[in-house]
Amino acid sequence: MEGQPVQPAPEETPRNTNPANVGLELFGYVGIEAVLDQMRIKTMKTGFEFNLMVVGQSGLGKSTMVNTLFKSKVSRKPTGPGYEEHIPKTVQLQSVTHIIEEKGVKMKLTVTDTPGFGDQINNENCWDPIIKYINEQYEKYLREEILISRKRKIPDTRVHSCVYFVPPTGHWLRPLDLEFMRRLSKIVNVVPVIAKADTLTLEERAEFKQRIQKDLKAHGISVYPQEDFDDNPDDRILNDKIRDKIPFAVVGADKEHQVNGKRVLGRKTKWGIIEVENPAHCEFPLLRDLLIRSHLQDLKDITHNVHYESYRVQRLNESNRLALSPVNGLLGKDEVESDL
Numbered sequence: 247m248e249g250q251p252v253q254p255a256p257e258e259t260p261r262n263t264n265p266a267n268v269g270l271e272l273f274g275y276v277g278i279e280a281v282l283d284q285m286r287i288k289t290m291k292t293g294f295e296f297n298l299m300v301v302g303q304s305g306l307g308k309s310t311m312v313n314t315l316f317k318s319k320v321s322r323k324p325t326g327p328g329y330e331e332h333i334p335k336t337v338q339l340q341s342v343t344h345i346i347e348e349k350g351v352k353m354k355l356t357v358t359d360t361p362g363f364g365d366q367i368n369n370e371n372c373w374d375p376i377i378k379y380i381n382e383q384y385e386k387y388l389r390e391e392i393l394i395s396r397k398r399k400i401p402d403t404r405v406h407s408c409v410y411f412v413p414p415t416g417h418w419l420r421p422l423d424l425e426f427m428r429r430l431s432k433i434v435n436v437v438p439v440i441a442k443a444d445t446l447t448l449e450e451r452a453e454f455k456q457r458i459q460k461d462l463k464a465h466g467i468s469v470y471p472q473e474d475f476d477d478n479p480d481d482r483i484l485n486d487k488i489r490d491k492i493p494f495a496v497v498g499a500d501k502e503h504q505v506n507g508k509r510v511l512g513r514k515t516k517w518g519i520i521e522v523e524n525p526a527h528c529e530f531p532l533l534r535d536l537l538i539r540s541h542l543q544d545l546k547d548i549t550h551n552v553h554y555e556s557y558r559v560q561r562l563n564e565s566n567r568l569a570l571s572p573v574n575g576l577l578g579k580d581e582v583e584s585d586l
Contacts, residue, residue, distance in 0.1 A: 302411025
């Protein structure tokens with residue numbers, strides 16, 4: 247009609263034509279959720295593997311920390327006030343394996359210690375034996391994987407996480423710390439912690455943590471959990487909170503003490519009991535949750551899908567180049583051109 251403004255046609259709502267993104271309405275109960283119970287039952291029957299490496303100079307409480315994490319005498323090394331540690335002249339890797347069971351779930355735990363790391367006057371290239379060991383585990387898995395008749399379940403000795411113990415100096419990261427984490431973060435999930443954090447005041451601890459975070463950022467060192475591997479916004483929110491706390495300021499103890507009528511894990515000092523599982527005293531609970539309660543499977547997934555995959559691609563590329571080389575009877579570029 248004349249004199250009336252023309253109304254614009256309503257915009258069509260874009261339709262999602264991708265069947266994968268359209269949720270179908272079910273007529274009734276199907277039972278898809280039961281797959282979670284199936285996975286749980288299978289895991290309880292077969293168990294799973296978790297391989298942890300601890301790195302740091304002697305006297306930082308690595309063995310005690312591992313015992314505290316798993317509430318058992320996991321470390322083969324004796325601990326106590328009367329024990330005097332022998333420092334090897336070179337880095338020597340030592341692994342110990344235990345079967346841990348809790349509420350019907352079995353875990354094959356392998357802990358690898360690195361005695362001698364950072365204990366010498368000249369620590370140049372002291373990370374080489376550690377890098378060699380990690381790559382050897384990738385190689386063992388790769389050799390099993392490429393067999394024509396391979397095992398139904400390939401034994402997994404790959405290192406899923408490397409906890410790096412930073413001395414509580416209260417200053418900056420040492421060149422050794424930076425170089426180690428720079429090299430190792432490319433091939434394994436590195437989780438840095440401030441060892442024996444009870445030797446620092448709360449103010450010193452906070453300042454030291456900020457300096458370490460600045461050092462890591464300035465040198466482009468990406469420790470676990472890496473920002474590049476956050477799968478969704480929920481993961482990013484959770485991991486951002488963890489990244490703000492890293493490195494965790496931890497205290498280890500494998501003895502119980504009586505506090506307010508309760509038995510708690512802690513260290514007794516002349517000032518009182520340092521409760522290792524009390525977030526007000528230290529950040530050990532954050533480390534335990536990251537390694538065991540919230541991110542254990544993610545540590546294994548990133549090891550397999552990122553670090554091992556990178557190694558596998560590199561090795562297969564090397565094998566292809568070797569197969570195509572003139573040494574193996576194939577014509578090189580110059581020979582091909584001369585024949586034309």
